[in-house]
Amino acid sequence: MPVGADASRWRTFEGGRVLVAAARTVTSTVRLLEVLPALLRSDPRVDVVFAFDPSSAFDDGVHDLLRSAGVRIMPWDQLSRVTCHLVVSASENIDLTGMGAGCPVLVLPHGVGFHKLVPDSRGEGRRLSGVMDDPRAWHAVSHPDQITQLAGHHPSLASRTRLIGDPSYDRMLASRPLRARYREALGVPDDRRLVLVTSTWGRQSLLGSDPGLPARLAAGLPLDEYRVAAVLHPNVWFAHGPWQVRAVQAAALDGGLMLIPPHRGWQAALVAADAVIGDHGSVTLYGAALGRPLLLAAFGEESVPGTPMAELGHLVPRLEPYEPFGAQLERAVAEHDAERVMKVAGGAFAEPGYALERLRSAVYELLKLAEPASGPPPLYACPPPVADGGAVTAAWVSTAVTADGVSVERRPASGAQPEEGAMEFCHLSCDESEQDLRLLGSASVITSGVRHGSAATAVRWARSTLAAWPGSRLVTAPVPGGCVSVLRDGRVVESTATGPPADAALHAAVVYAHLRAGRPLTGTPTLRAGRRGEDVALRERNRERNSAHR
Numbered sequence: 001m002p003v004g005a006d007a008s009r010w011r012t013f014e015g016g017r018v019l020v021a022a023a024r025t026v027t028s029t030v031r032l033l034e035v036l037p038a039l040l041r042s043d044p045r046v047d048v049v050f051a052f053d054p055s056s057a058f059d060d061g062v063h064d065l066l067r068s069a070g071v072r073i074m075p076w077d078q079l080s081r082v083t084c085h086l087v088v089s090a091s092e093n094i095d096l097t098g099m100g101a102g103c104p105v106l107v108l109p110h111g112v113g114f115h116k117l118v119p120d121s122r123g124e125g126r127r128l129s130g131v132m133d134d135p136r137a138w139h140a141v142s143h144p145d146q147i148t149q150l151a152g153h154h155p156s157l158a159s160r161t162r163l164i165g166d167p168s169y170d171r172m173l174a175s176r177p178l179r180a181r182y183r184e185a186l187g188v189p190d191d192r193r194l195v196l197v198t199s200t201w202g203r204q205s206l207l208g209s210d211p212g213l214p215a216r217l218a219a220g221l222p223l224d225e226y227r228v229a230a231v232l233h234p235n236v237w238f239a240h241g242p243w244q245v246r247a248v249q250a251a252a253l254d255g256g257l258m259l260i261p262p263h264r265g266w267q268a269a270l271v272a273a274d275a276v277i278g279d280h281g282s283v284t285l286y287g288a289a290l291g292r293p294l295l296l297a298a299f300g301e302e303s304v305p306g307t308p309m310a311e312l313g314h315l316v317p318r319l320e321p322y323e324p325f326g327a328q329l330e331r332a333v334a335e336h337d338a339e340r341v342m343k344v345a346g347g348a349f350a351e352p353g354y355a356l357e358r359l360r361s362a363v364y365e366l367l368k369l370a371e372p373a374s375g376p377p378p379l380y381a382c383p384p385p386v387a388d389g390g391a392v393t394a395a396w397v398s399t400a401v402t403a404d405g406v407s408v409e410r411r412p413a414s415g416a417q418p419e420e421g422a423m424e425f426c427h428l429s430c431d432e433s434e435q436d437l438r439l440l441g442s443a444s445v446i447t448s449g450v451r452h453g454s455a456a457t458a459v460r461w462a463r464s465t466l467a468a469w470p471g472s473r474l475v476t477a478p479v480p481g482g483c484v485s486v487l488r489d490g491r492v493v494e495s496t497a498t499g500p501p502a503d504a505a506l507h508a509a510v511v512y513a514h515l516r517a518g519r520p521l522t523g524t525p526t527l528r529a530g531r532r533g534e535d536v537a538l539r540e541r542n543r544e545r546n547s548a549h550r
Helices: 026-039 062-069 076-081 144-153 167-174 176-186 213-220 234-240 242-248 250-254 266-272 282-289 308-315 325-335 338-348 355-367 437-442 455-468 504-517
Strands: 017-023 046-052 073-075 086-089 105-107 117-119 126-128 137-141 161-163 193-199 226-232 258-260 275-278 294-296 394-401 405-412 424-431 445-447 474-479 482-487 492-497 526-529 532-540
Touching: 017 026, 017 062, 017 355, 026 062, 026 086, 026 167, 026 234, 026 355, 046 062, 046 076, 062 073, 073 076, 086 355, 105 355, 137 144, 137 355, 144 161, 161 355, 167 176, 167 266, 167 282, 167 355, 176 266, 193 213, 193 266, 193 282, 193 325, 213 226, 213 250, 213 325, 213 405, 226 234, 226 266, 234 242, 242 250, 266 282, 275 282, 275 325, 282 294, 282 308, 282 338, 294 325, 308 338, 394 504, 405 504, 424 437, 424 504, 445 504, 455 474, 455 482, 474 504, 482 504, 492 504, 504 526, 504 532
Parallel strands: 017 046, 017 086, 046 073, 086 105, 105 137, 137 161, 193 226, 193 275, 226 258, 275 294, 405 526, 424 445, 445 474
Antiparallel strands: 117 126, 394 405, 394 424, 474 482, 482 492, 492 532, 526 532
């Protein structure tokens, strides 16, 4: 922004008060970008200046995030040239050296309360996260107990607090009616449970203690019953870099893990979730307050005793990391005492629903301006989640043939191959888009992700695919009304069902199971997969041979 004695020459808006939004990490920057538009909308009296303090070990990504938001970014060393009336930050570690002694600083929480001890960037020890020891600082808190906690930490801080509430929690509560929309955005149908894995940062976190857990979880849960998403603390993303995060979680991504980006979507993903596997981070606490069934995969000693987070650590059951995950999740859902857990978590959130109104009042009071007469600030919905990954293009397909049908269980090929038994078979199924050519070359079944316009075009595609991949025994493509499967020996089987649009891999599983069991490729077996069941009508067309396959 224009600064200096002649700055008014270059301005269009008259302004009057300058609010500096101090960004230091992605975590703190996201919090600012979430609340400021609602607080200061349609008020030309306030000039908002974003200033980037590049002194954090986690400052990577901040500049790009601010640029993408369309804000003007002031160099930190230029602040001493600006007459500043209020600094707002969600980081307690900003460098206030250049700020005027009379300029107040409003410190917003970048998580929930003060429940974690973190390394002190100014020394070798640990400090209470979220606390700024500066006489200019005012702390926004979400519950009166946090004022008591601050008084014990530093007596002078208790008198410089504002009971605001938690804007993020209010936003999630208000967005609960949009849950179906968020699940649809993630591609999670009603018949699947969405499991949200969340990790804070550091060696005591879920990822720090067991970085392979997301991959084992994704590989260990049936694809027709579960979907898995992950919300990682931004400090994980930007201490290591997004490339490294995706590289470490490559097997999990292959197994269908949906990685929620650090700047958008975590709140909606939490609203959409059916269960949460977490640690001592704030997202776990938000999940508890929303009533989600919980399992703890890690819980570090850096959690502060006497806080709601620490109490949850004693209450919530632990995940056994090498035991079957499905049974643990179903037990956690069945035995979840939502009322008790929400009561404990509610100790971090007082009088939800009013945080933005109270925060706006605090901001304008510190700016020494009258609040706008336009009514309460808007409560915006959580933005829909956009995830990296999620697609599974190679799966182990286990089938059990019974007198009346075929039961199918699919798991990502990133896990171990299941064993076979009496009338129980297993095959590797790949979509034609699978990028690992070793898997594609080993697949017994190859499917098309594209719905073909007619059976004739599907058969032509299938024959060319069989020729290209000699290891395959069956190729299946969806067509209007069902699927067409072509066997290595030239036979063509049409399959139709009355349920949802045909899933080529499931229809192929029925055909392949009948082939392995020596059953006729005709009739109407019942297909059972996850929580769905439907009759699939099989019809074998006249035996057609292709000389290339003889």
